[in-house]
Amino acid sequence: MAMTEKDPVTGRETTGHEWNGIKELNTPIPRVVFVFLGLTFAFSLLWWALMPAWPLGASYTRGLLGADHRQDVSRALGAAQRERAAWTQEMESLPYAEIEARPDLMRVVSESGRRLFGDNCAACHGAEGRGGPGFPDLSAQLWLWGGEPETIEETLRVGINSTHEETRYGQMLAFGRDGMLSRPEIASVISFLRAHAQDVGEPDPRDAQGVEAGGAIFAEQCASCHGEDARGLKTAGAPDLTDGYWLYGGDRATLTRTLVNGRQGHMPHWEERLTLAERRILTLYVLGLKPAEGGPDDS
């Protein structure tokens, strides 16, 4: 093959290939490419020495810099913790009344609280804490287990009907399914409840039937948890049935489902997931939630 043929214009050799009379110049690779290639190789030699690089059977070279992502993140977390130590300790140890009197701590509550609430609570209770069917409206400030900060803190710690060993436990019995009340009896209890609650939404023609009989059944079956006056019992997590707030719904169909099948809501426990300071921040944050002006839900 004629490798020595020279192109008369550039003076370079051709590759010797020919395509329909067109010949290719055998231009060498520019020197700068070799320079950068060399630099890259040199850098890799340096990097092999500095960073974890070479496998050695069951182990590997650790590198002179001792780089370790797990250590890096632990360090970053430790630094963040020290930065926050100024207020985490006070947040954990001071009584709630003192925290509420301190504007600097309450600023942490509103800033960190919003973030914590969004990451952990908003999925069920809504971004503004207004809840939904089955998930309590926290902004209404009506508390099943009591509205003192210590009580809310405990609910956050152990949850309700959760997998925590010390969980709060509350259950609405399945009066219909378990045969404790017949359908007509359930209907009269519902009439009684709707006659005494502040807000029942749409009136229903059946509401007038069996109010008195329902009252008698209520006193016998329901009052032990919900109280003689139906205002609930905070130690049992039994809701006030007169305040017009219905967790699952106050219409006859929903109330029938509640009485027939019972209810047992589930609030997860947060002792493992959130620190004491974070749970106390959330306690004060939810106590500061305000109901929507005008309408309920996602204004």
Add this chain to the structure above:
Amino acid sequence: MAEFHKKIERSTIGFVLAIIGVSSIGGLFEIAPLFTIDDTVEKVADMRVYTPLELAGRNIYIREGCYACHSQMIRTLRDEVERYGPYSLAAESQYDHPMLWGSKRTGPDLARVGGKYSDAWHVAHLVNPRDVVPESNMPRYAFLERKALKVEDLGGHLAAMKAVGVPYDDAMIANAPADAQGQAMPGSLMADQVAARYGDATNIRVFDGQRGVVTEMDALVAYLQILGKLTDAAHRQQQQQAALEAP
């Protein structure tokens, strides 16, 4: 060098072999040694396996493409650890075949979602995500609630997992269909068997709120509720590291 190149370029098979050889260098040095390095997968004693119902849920998770929008990998970054919990360890997905670490988050990471929300929330959210999270753009999966779970072939799924190293025993494989149903039927004889075979810490509940029928919703919620709960190793590691960092 030029002569060698000229020669190899003109031999088709030789050139193909050379290309394969060169392009596998990265893999040989970056992937192959992981199989011999001791601490690639941390050894954890309390690792448990997925129950048949959870494995069925995992299959639904894959079938519906959940991994396309949800990762299961908390990286070693401060903001991720503060939001989701301790960073993921290799040991935690050692029984995941294939792993579902994902590479993109349209929705949040799910590596530690187990126990974070109630079953009722998961069901409401899967039926229509907008009902509980108004700004969500996740599709609805309401049909899972109406679709009975196919349990007959679960023994085969367990056997396949065993073939790739998940320590299922013969009784687990033989009883997989009954165990899948038992886990969603608390109080039944089958449920007791599930606890006996898979440990008392197993979640035995009516996951989807419908008694007497085991649906795909049961399986998916059971799976979601176990994510991050197969071992406590990540939490232990974080505590150890935190103790080292403490002043």
